[in-house]
Every structure is written in structure tokens, then in C-alpha cells.
Amino acid sequence: MANVTIFGAGYVGVPTGAHFARTHQVTIYDPDTNKVENINKVIDNNADSLHIHEKGLIELLQENHENITATTDIKQALENPEIIFIAVGTPPNEKGRANLKYVCSAAEQIAKNIKNDCVVLNKSTVPPGTAYLVQEIINNNLKSDVKIAVGSCPEFLAEGTAVEDLRTPDRIVYGCDDKDAIEQITEFFLFLHGRSTLAPMTTLSAEVTKYAANALLATKISFMNSLAILCDAVGANIREVQEGVGKDTRVGRKFLNASMGYGGSCFPKDTSAIAEYGQLFNSPLEIIESTILVNNKTTDYFSKKISEAFGGDLVGKNFIIWGIGFKARTDDLRESKPVQVARELMDQGAYVHIYDTVRGALENFENENPSYKGKYSIYHEQYEMVNGNIDGLIIGNEHEKFRNPDVNKLDSMRGKHIFDGKNILNNYLIKSLKSKGFNYKSVGKDTVANPVNKTRLIDFLKHEYMD
Numbered sequence: 001m002a003n004v005t006i007f008g009a010g011y012v013g014v015p016t017g018a019h020f021a022r023t024h025q026v027t028i029y030d031p032d033t034n035k036v037e038n039i040n041k042v043i044d045n046n047a048d049s050l051h052i053h054e055k056g057l058i059e060l061l062q063e064n065h066e067n068i069t070a071t072t073d074i075k076q077a078l079e080n081p082e083i084i085f086i087a088v089g090t091p092p093n094e095k096g097r098a099n100l101k102y103v104c105s106a107a108e109q110i111a112k113n114i115k116n117d118c119v120v121l122n123k124s125t126v127p128p129g130t131a132y133l134v135q136e137i138i139n140n141n142l143k144s145d146v147k148i149a150v151g152s153c154p155e156f157l158a159e160g161t162a163v164e165d166l167r168t169p170d171r172i173v174y175g176c177d178d179k180d181a182i183e184q185i186t187e188f189f190l191f192l193h194g195r196s197t198l199a200p201m202t203t204l205s206a207e208v209t210k211y212a213a214n215a216l217l218a219t220k221i222s223f224m225n226s227l228a229i230l231c232d233a234v235g236a237n238i239r240e241v242q243e244g245v246g247k248d249t250r251v252g253r254k255f256l257n258a259s260m261g262y263g264g265s266c267f268p269k270d271t272s273a274i275a276e277y278g279q280l281f282n283s284p285l286e287i288i289e290s291t292i293l294v295n296n297k298t299t300d301y302f303s304k305k306i307s308e309a310f311g312g313d314l315v316g317k318n319f320i321i322w323g324i325g326f327k328a329r330t331d332d333l334r335e336s337k338p339v340q341v342a343r344e345l346m347d348q349g350a351y352v353h354i355y356d357t358v359r360g361a362l363e364n365f366e367n368e369n370p371s372y373k374g375k376y377s378i379y380h381e382q383y384e385m386v387n388g389n390i391d392g393l394i395i396g397n398e399h400e401k402f403r404n405p406d407v408n409k410l411d412s413m414r415g416k417h418i419f420d421g422k423n424i425l426n427n428y429l430i431k432s433l434k435s436k437g438f439n440y441k442s443v444g445k446d447t448v449a450n451p452v453n454k455t456r457l458i459d460f461l462k463h464e465y466m467d
């Protein structure tokens with residue numbers, strides 16, 4: 001059992017702390033009093049909600065209550081840690097670069113308060129080289145005669161499945177140029193995971209691996225999204241194309257789902273950050289730059305479909321959005337595509353009624369969109385607002401409650417329009433909606449509801465492909 005301290009009580013810090021507490025002694029440090037009180041109340045069994053929504057997290061904290069505490073007291077946090085994980089935010093600035101101010105201030109706090117040798121690992125997603133900067137800040141600010149080795153341990157969890165992702169990772173990437181430190185980190189992880197999951201490497205390789213993984217996954221999505229737009233244009237079905245491509249084991253099925261674009265706190269931020277980093281290093285990453293362009297274009301494409309269904313005039317139209325979190329089962333709205341679409345509709349004069357299965361997502365929407373007050377309402381029961389005033393339903397994320405809507409209940413809508421931003425309705429349902437007069441629009445599978453225009457394709461080929 002090792003003593004570990006985690007800087008940052010956010011979407012990464014809390015689940016990571018709870019997971020480590022299965023076999024280690026964990027202290028989570030965050031200057032935010034509310035968050036720290038929140039965590040401690042849950043640990044002491046005096047509360048059943050946290051500032052972040054993550055399945056199984058409360059149970060895990062309570063299960064390991066003897067091994068974990070949270071504090072705002074930096075001295076208590078740095079009493080005797082053997083390993084420190086920095087998991088503070090690295091939000092993008094206006095150029096898309098990761099802002100390192102929280103990481104640097106954590107480094108300074110560590111240096112000024114630490115009294116024993118230890119290893120500091122960056123869990124935050126940062127530009128390659130940041131561990132060296134953290135090492136320099138620590139060395140320059142140390143108050144005690146101790147040895148601190150700094151490395152990188154990027155995080156790959158996904159919100160919504162963080163607890164499970166941490167319990168059963170495909171791999172644990174960590175890098176440090178100090179051999180002793182690598183051995184110490186390996187020992188630490190062997191308490192939690194099998195050796196075959198461990199991927200030790202140099203500091204810089206670990207830092208690049210994080211961006212490489214997210215950028216590649218985002219690229220897969222944008223690649224399929226650009227083909228989805230082509231599928232709509234010719235009359236093919238992107239869901240079928242996904243299956244055909246994904247069954248090739250060299251490619252794999254994951255991250256091929258076309259949709260109105262990827263969102264969330266990581267892909268948009270990390271793709272922009274590594275693209276900008278490549279530019280600054282005179283090594284432009286053109287494929288990743290295109291990935292970002294396609295992502296933005298796909299959201300515009302979806303919003304335009306909605307507006308075109310009403311002849312380009314949304315003034316006075318009423319929409320329902322099911323799912324406002326950037327994906328199902330999260331309250332996180334950072335770079336959420338349904339939020340972007342909602343704002344676009346409101347900007348064009350429409351009124352939106354927003355529902356999500358996670359209450360915190362609705363509360364966050366209200367807190368984060370004060371300038372839209374009066375242009376939307378939030379509600380807590382899926383069909384509550386489905387009535388004769390509604391012109392269209394937008395499916396915002398992939399929660400299973402939205403996969404199989406009650407067609408009879410939808411029948412009361414005055415506008416028979418369904419916009420499936422996640423392509424989740426199945427063909428049978430789409431056809432049954434069509435038979436009831438619904439207009440179904442998606443990103444790449446409109447053909448399920450609309451016959452292929454063969455004559456147009458034949459004429460096109462005759463005109464463009466025959467001399």
C-alpha cells in the first residue's frame with residue numbers, strides 16, 4: 001500500500017482517487033471547498049450526491065472509505081505522499097492550446113510544501129514537454145532537500161464509464177526518464193492491475209501517446225462523418241457502411257459511429273491542442289486539422305437540415321431535445337453538440353424544451369446559458385412536453401431511452417419531424433414513423449425513410465463519367 005495524493009477533484013481526480021483507494025491510501029486535494037466537502041460527506045455516508053455524475057462512483061468511495069479522504073489543506077495533502085498525481089484542468093485558450101496555469105500552480109504548491117522524496121506524475125492532458133517544465137518549477141521552488149522525479153501518466157477514462165474504465169483498462173501508460181521512479185510506479189500499479197496492462201516508457205512518449213490516441217479516435221469519427229454526408233447525398237446508409245468497414249478486424253468497429261460530430265471535454269480540446277502544437281513545432285498535422293474541420297462541418301450540416309425542414313425559418317418554432325449532455329449519462333456539457341445545436345436553434349428564433357436523464361446536465365445547461373434565458377425550458381419526464389405545440393424532436397445523445405420512442409405519444413406533435421443526431425433509431429422504427437407521416441433526418445441514413453433516386457444517379461454517371 002502506498003500513500004498517494006491527487007491534485008484536482010474533477011471528472012478525472014475523483015474517480016481515479018476512488019479507484020486507487022481499493023489498495024492504496026489516497027488524499028484528494030482541491031482548493032474548491034464545496035467539492036472537498038461534497039466528497040467527504042459521501043465518504044462518511046452523509047450524502048448521496050457528488051458535484052460530478054459518474055456511475056458507481058459514490059458506491060466505490062463508500063466501499064473504500066477507510067482509504068480515502070479529501071482536503072483543501074495543502075499541508076495535510078502533502079504530509080507524506082510517495083506518488084503525487086496532478087489531475088487539474090487544462091482548458092483550451094482561444095488558439096486551442098492547453099492552458100498550463102493550473103498545472104504550473106500545482107507544481108509550485110508541491111515544491112513549496114513537500115518534505116519527502118516522491119514521484120510526481122501528470123495525469124492532466126498537456127503538450128509534450130510539460131513534465132520537464134513541471135520538474136523545473138519544482139526544482140526552482142523546493143523548500144526542503146528532497147528528490148522529486150517528474151513523469152507523465154495520461155488518463156484514458158471516458159466520462160460516464162469512468163469507474164469501469166479505471167477498473168479494467170486496456171493499458172496503463174506511464175513515462176518517466178528516471179529508472180527508479182519507473183520501478184516505483186510499476187510497483188504501485190501492480191497492486192491494482194496485471195503486468196500485461198502496464199506500458200512504461202519515456203516521459204515524452206507518454207505525453208505524445210495521450211494526444212495520439214484521442215486524435216486517432218476523433219479522426220475515425222470525422223472520417224465516417226464525411227462519408228455519412230456522402231451517403232445522404234447518394235442514398236447509401238452509413239450504418240451499413242460502418243458495419244461493413246468495422247467488421248474488418250484491422251479497422252475494428254469502435255469509434256466508427258457517424259453522428260452530428262464528436263463533443264465532450266477531451267476530443268475537441270485534445271485535437272486542437274496537438275494540431276496547434278504541431279504547427280508551433282513546424283510539423284503540421286494536416287490529418288488532425290482536417291478532422292477538426294470535418295467535425296465542425298458535420299454539426300453545421302445537421303443544424304442546417306433542421307432549418308431546411310422549415311424552409312429556413314425557425315422563428316416561433318418549438319423543438320424538444322432529448323439528451324443535452326455530450327453523451328448519455330453525463331452532466332458534462334463541455335463542447336456538447338446538442339448544446340451547440342440548441343443554441344443555433346434559439347439564435348434562429350426557435351424555442352427549445354430540453355430533457356436529459358441526468359438532472360445535473362439540465363442544471364448545468366441553465367447555469368451555463370444565462371443569455372438564452374426565456375428561449376428554452378427544461379423538464380424532467382421524457383414525454384412531458386410532447387404535445388400539439390411541438391414542431392420537431394431532436395435526439396441529442398445515445399441514451400437507450402431515446403432509441404425506442406413511443407410512436408403513439410409522438411403522434412401528438414404538430415410538426416412531424418424527427419432529427420436523429422446520433423443515428424440511433426432502427427430501420428423498423430423509422431419506417432413506422434414514416435408510415436405515420438414523420439419526416440426522419442439523420443447524419444448519413446436518411447435513405448431508410450427516402451427511396452434512392454436511381455434516375456438521378458444514372459444521369460449523373462452518364463453525364464460525368466462517359467466521354
Ligand SMILES: NC(=O)c1ccc[n+]([C@@H]2O[C@H](COP(=O)([O-])OP(=O)(O)OC[C@H]3O[C@@H](n4cnc5c(N)ncnc54)[C@H](O)[C@@H]3O)[C@@H](O)[C@H]2O)c1
Nearest residue numbers: 007008009010011012030087088089090102106124125155
Ligand atoms: N474529463 C475527462 O473525461 C478526461 C479524460 C482524460 C483526461 N482528462 C484530462 O484530465 C485533466 C482534468 O480533467 P477534468 O475533466 O477532471 O477537469 P475538471 O475541470 O473536472 O477538474 C479539475 C479540478 O482541478 C482543480 N484545481 C485547479 N487548480 C488546482 C490546484 N492547484 N490544485 C488542486 N486542484 C486544482 C479544480 O478546482 C477542479 O476541481 C485535464 O487535463 C483533462 O484534459 C480528462
